[in-house]
Amino acid sequence: MTHDGTALTADLVRTLLRAQHPDLAERPLRLGARGWDNQLWRLGDDLAVRLPWATATADALLLKEHTWLPVLAPRLPLPVPVPQRLGAPSARFPRPWIVTTWVPGTPGDLAPATRGREAADALAGFLTALHRPAPDDAPAGRERGGPLAPLVGQFERGLASAVELGLLPDPETVRAMRAIWADAAAAPVWSGPAVWLHGDLHPANVLTADGTFCGVIDFGDLCAGDPACDLAAAWTLLPDGALDRFHTTYRIAYQPAFRPAQDPATHAAVLRRARGWALFRALGCLLIGEAGRRGRPGGKPSWAPPARAALRRIVPTP
Numbered sequence: 001m002t003h004d005g006t007a008l009t010a011d012l013v014r015t016l017l018r019a020q021h022p023d024l025a026e027r028p029l030r031l032g033a034r035g036w037d038n039q040l041w042r043l044g045d046d047l048a049v050r051l052p053w054a055t056a057t058a059d060a061l062l063l064k065e066h067t068w069l070p071v072l073a074p075r076l077p078l079p080v081p082v083p084q085r086l087g088a089p090s091a092r093f094p095r096p097w098i099v100t101t102w103v104p105g106t107p108g109d110l111a112p113a114t115r116g117r118e119a120a121d122a123l124a125g126f127l128t129a130l131h132r133p134a135p136d137d138a139p140a141g142r143e144r145g146g147p148l149a150p151l152v153g154q155f156e157r158g159l160a161s162a163v164e165l166g167l168l169p170d171p172e173t174v175r176a177m178r179a180i181w182a183d184a185a186a187a188p189v190w191s192g193p194a195v196w197l198h199g200d201l202h203p204a205n206v207l208t209a210d211g212t213f214c215g216v217i218d219f220g221d222l223c224a225g226d227p228a229c230d231l232a233a234a235w236t237l238l239p240d241g242a243l244d245r246f247h248t249t250y251r252i253a254y255q256p257a258f259r260p261a262q263d264p265a266t267h268a269a270v271l272r273r274a275r276g277w278a279l280f281r282a283l284g285c286l287l288i289g290e291a292g293r294r295g296r297p298g299g300k301p302s303w304a305p306p307a308r309a310a311l312r313r314i315v316p317t318p
Contacts, residue, residue: 008039013049016093021085024099032102036298037061037220042102047084051097057142059095061220064139066098069219072196075132077125079103079215103215105207108237109302112203112309115211116242122213123237124249127230133193134224144199145225148185148276155181158283165290176315177279184276188269190226199223201233202285203306213237228270232277236285236310243313247271275314282310 010029017025027044034040037058041049052058066083073082085099113119143151159177162168168177198205199221207215234246251267289304291297 008041008051008053010041012093013041013051016087016090016097017043017049019090019092020087021099024085035218043099046102048081048100048102049087049097050081050100051087051093052095058220062096062098064222065100065219068139068222072130072222076129076216078122078213080219081217103207103217105209105214107302108203108206108208108213109300109306111208112239112306113208113212113237114239116239117245118212119238120234120242120246121249123233124246126213126216127227127233128250130198131195131227131230134196138194138196138224139222141197141199141223141225141229142221144221145194145197145223145229147189147226148181148187148273148280151280152181152185155280155283158280158287161287162283162290165287167286167290173311173315177283177311180279180314181276184272184274184279187272187276188266190228190270190273191266194224195227197221197223197225197227197230199229201230201237202281202303203237204300204303206233206237226270226273228273229277231270231274232281235275235278235313236281236306240309240313278310279314282307282314286311 010031014025014029024043024047027047028042029049030042032040032042032048034053037052037055038050039053041051043049050062052062065081066086069080069082073080079101081100081103083098083100087093087097087099089095159168159174163174168174198216198219200218201216205216205218206213207217231250234243238246285303285307288298288300289302289307291299292301292303293299
């Protein structure tokens with residue numbers, strides 16, 4: 001994470017609103033969250049202002065959301081932050097920013113889903129609606145939605161770091177993780193059309209209420225590609241015992257829309273790759289959680305518990 005030197009304050013956000021969207025400028029304003037790429041400021045009860053702050057790529061990710069989310073949101077069964085206004089770069093703040101709808105709920109890293117049946121159905125319904133063939137001009141992913149083989153080096157470095165930090169003390173678990181990863185990377189690649197993907201369905205990007213999912217946020221990694229990338233969320237988000245229901249519900253619901261993906265061999269390969277993506281994501285979240293525990297920049301201690309829970313679901317125990 002790198003900061004551009006601009007301090008984001010309530011006074012700055014209100015100044016930007018007064019200059020470009022004065023009808024919104026006097027609404028109540030308070031900090032909502034600091035993410036990897038953006039800061040989120042609550043604007044009244046139903047809106048939020050998102051401003052890039054920590055990464056050089058955040059501008060492009062915000063503009064991508066502004067372009068595509070209004071197109072996708074109407075067909076999605078869970079609320080998502082729909083861009084309403086675009087803020088242009090200015091002398092006061094030299095980066096683009098957006099005003100979106102506010103999605104209520106608690107991030108899943110703070111309040112994991114507990115009602116397995118309802119959560120499995122909600123996640124399957126959301127991904128069924130999202131995973132439709134994308135147009136030719138859909139954005140490409142940042143290593144999301146493609147083959148797993150090019151990520152072998154990243155996986156091995158992450159695994160080595162986790163072992164060195166004492167996060168994976170059992171050698172049998174490490175061997176099982178390598179075997180799962182190797183199987184996923186060797187699975188046949190996706191041969192169907194590139195479908196729309198969220199691309200970053202880790203627990204902090206899925207909101208919960210009453211034990212199930214109530215919203216999905218942060219579409220900065222929205223892209224087109226292999227659905228296995230998103231299907232990893234079944235291992236990383238759902239409570240124990242809900243995995244089979246999710247897979248059954250997703251497959252049955254998706255079949256009328258895209259039959260070629262549903263022959264047994266193709267479906268089995270999708271699940272092998274999805275499990276690999278789940279392992280890759282859980283390992284990354286475990287390291288981010290440990291960085292947070294140690295007080296390092298970009299670390300998020302709340303990410304460790306769901307990562308450990310996901311690893312227990314992904315890696316079989318004796």
